[in-house]
Amino acid sequence: MSVQPVNLNNAALSSLPPHILRPAYDRAALRTGIVHVGVGGFHRAHQAFYTDQFMGKSGNTNWGICGIGLREGDSKIRDVLKKQDYLYSLLVKDPEGCASLQVIGCMTGFLMANENPQAVIDKMASPDTKIVSLTITEGGYNFIPSTGEFDFSHADVQHDLANPDSPRLVFGYLASALKQRRASGLAPFTVQSCDNIQHNGDVTRKMLTSYIRSYDEEMADWVSENVAFPNAMVDRITPVTTADDIAQVAALGLIDEWPVTCEPFHQWVIEERFSDGRPGWEKTGAQFVEDVTPYETMKIRLLNAGHTVLGILGSLHGFSTIDETVAHPVFSSFVRRFMDTEATPVLSPVAGINLDEYKNTLIARFANPFIKDSLTRICSQSASKISTFLVPTIKENVEQKGQTECAALVIAAWCYYSYYRATQQGTALEVIDDHAEILQSVAGGSESQARAFIGLSDIFGNLAKESAFADPYLQYVSSLFNGEPVQALMTN
Template sequence: MDYYKVNSKNLSLLKERVSVPTYDRTNVKAGILHIGIGGFHRAHEAFYTDELLNKNSNSNWGICGVALLSFDQRIYQTLKDQNGLYTLIVKELDGTLTKTIIGSIVDYLFAPENPIAVIERIANPEIKIITLTITEGGYNYNEATGEFEIENPSIQKDLKNPNDPKTVFGYLTQGLKLRKENNVSGCTIQSCDNIQGNGHVTKKMLLSYVKHAEPELVSWIESHVSFPNSMVDRITPATVSADMAALKETSGIEDAWPVVCEPFKQWVIEDDFIAGRPAWEKVGAQFVEDVVPYEKMKLSLLNAGHSVLGILGTLIGYSTIDEVVNDTVVSAFLEAYMEQEVIPTLGDLEGVDLNEYKKSLLQRFGNIYIKDQVDRICSESSAKIPKFMLPTVQSQLKDGGSIELAAFVIASWAIYSLGVDENGTKIPIKDAVKAVLHEKAVAAKSNPKAFLDIESIFGSLADSESFVEVFTKSYQNIMQFGVKKCLIDLNSKF
């Protein structure tokens, strides 16, 4: 078998082996600027956009991808070398691989290399939509108060060096300022991150920064920029060398950074685009008036479920999510958590059968071909737990519902934060506040409540006597008997 690298020159050869773009990429203009061109974006928004372009739809909706941070240089260089092309590998439930070359990213910029080029591109009249996947932690707000953290050193540096920004807020502010100065029409900024009310959050955080950086710009943004909420869903594990090797072996394709994902995908979007939008609904996206019920369902069931599996599975000694969920003791606990503590907080969702959704999640988590690493799921838990689990806890506390299962998970997180699993193996903790978590985790060994005293994560949860009582009992039981024995005992109760 001959081997071909992924690039524009080889597309005609690759089309004999896998699906490739049917549209002329040289005629596609970038009407979308996307910041954060990681795996999820390339499995989700870029995929939907590629599907739409394949329908011979409006060719003004290609994507210009921006690699924002210095450690994003590798993905930028890969896309540059491959002319923006990459392989999307969908791992079906039966183990088959569906392989597609995606062509919707038609331009790419590396922000640290040329900040002004990114600012000018944001101001380009052809850009109608700016989309973001900057992770939950990228929005720079205090988890407890919901307020923008203006004292963040990176933010302060951007305020002092507006033409050499490092944060998304610095870039957006200067780009929008240039749009205003050049009398360019407004645009839409759309978050594609797992944050409830992500459009509202994006607007609030951006305006909080703008009030300090360019206060005269605030009213222009409020009049000329829209911030639709959205809910995104597609499990996209980190690509590993085995994925690249399998792609080369089965299809003769050499791709320096393919993307692996599950077959399921979902995108629910508030239809609030001030300067037009692609007809993503033609390829499966759902436009609605109110995203909130859908995103609440997804965050508190799928995302929280992932965190439950990641934390408990890591402590037990598993390395991938499918291994964890295929342990019947853990999956029974997760099902009980969703049934007893989450679903009661969701109410009725039009067009959604929550029990069927719950079953589909267990099936998706259990896909043995995805091999989603538990350390990826557990990374930045300090930004995830407050969004995925704590709203459920607060709602249940308010209504007098069960909190025992959520408390068990958070107690497990406190023990996880010590950095060693139950087999004595070191846990590679990846978290922006890793040092604080470890400090409080050590203190919790003598006083479990100490872990809940991280106000930036838990807010006033430590003031809830009923939660502290259940949390403390769970912590002590796990330390004495281990996670698995405790799960068996809990499962017998629910």
């Protein structure tokens, strides 16, 4: 039976077909308790989902979310959400092909920082705002991967230091808003990272206080002593929305210009450290712990690194999605070998987690044929991802005389990928990386070029000098640039 789709907006909520779930709370009563920077698909499938579910179960509507866009490119999602009364739909696809659709209603607005910086600062500084959360990608934290220190050489940082009332980066906004709250005698908001960075809360604190300390020691001390930065592990595979997703949502009865697609699985492990209250996310499946370290390390070193392994190798082979890549037995066997022989040996035990079962679940999630997570997305900003997800495992294995063969092949494949920006068959690849030009300039098949590639100390530290890693890496680079298929190297 065909369904006549309706435009998504407040007026349509009461007339939606019964199979479409809708917010179970009064949206007119929403107050903005959370300001979120970086409203992408993951935030809308994860933190916003948890918040929407919590308000539906509790009736507590003090935790609405106001989105913040830092760049002009964010105006597209702002315009779509505004047109839809800040409603959007979440399309959950399971591996059997069943899909469920629900409308998420917890967003209260969306501000563009480049259009009105003071409005963003005022929103963060509002007494109603209890949490400022972030999904700004690994690269948005502006640290030097090899040292972990704040990168003051960044042009936008120099701009923000000179123009504190009209910053470009998130640290300028956080600093100004916290200064305003302190002057008003308000409790500071919690700064909550929802990005895939180990110790993401600690990193956020270090970056923000380093930034502030460069011009105001007293304020930096106040932030360090009074603002909570809970570490957290976040997990839900959320591919880029496609035209097919929009069509599927319409077939289910809803016209949504920018729905979000995700898998059924979701996980959020958070340290119980908040400055001024929080939603009861544990009522909707979040787990609060004293120390999130083992959980986040496990996830980053297995899921995120596994994605990167499959993304780089699959791209060279000519695959376009994660499920297509892991469906090939050579690729699924290789990523499991990496997990078993290189990642797992340097992981600490995780309470309540059977690592073999966890890895089995990851492979099954990767293989979901209805998610179609693109390798272009997986490989985007690879410089930040590899330095965060893969390099720490390599370094620990070098120190402990463990295995590095799988990782060496991945890095060699990344060198080829960065240089040619094409599959091994010559088909052009879309490379999205802030460091793409420098990566291409130092990459190449000669030994000097290959050494220069892993000589990028901001990414690899001193790994170029470690023969246990560098020797197999150089052999793999030579093989790849001489035309040996990546698939053949994976079975050696």
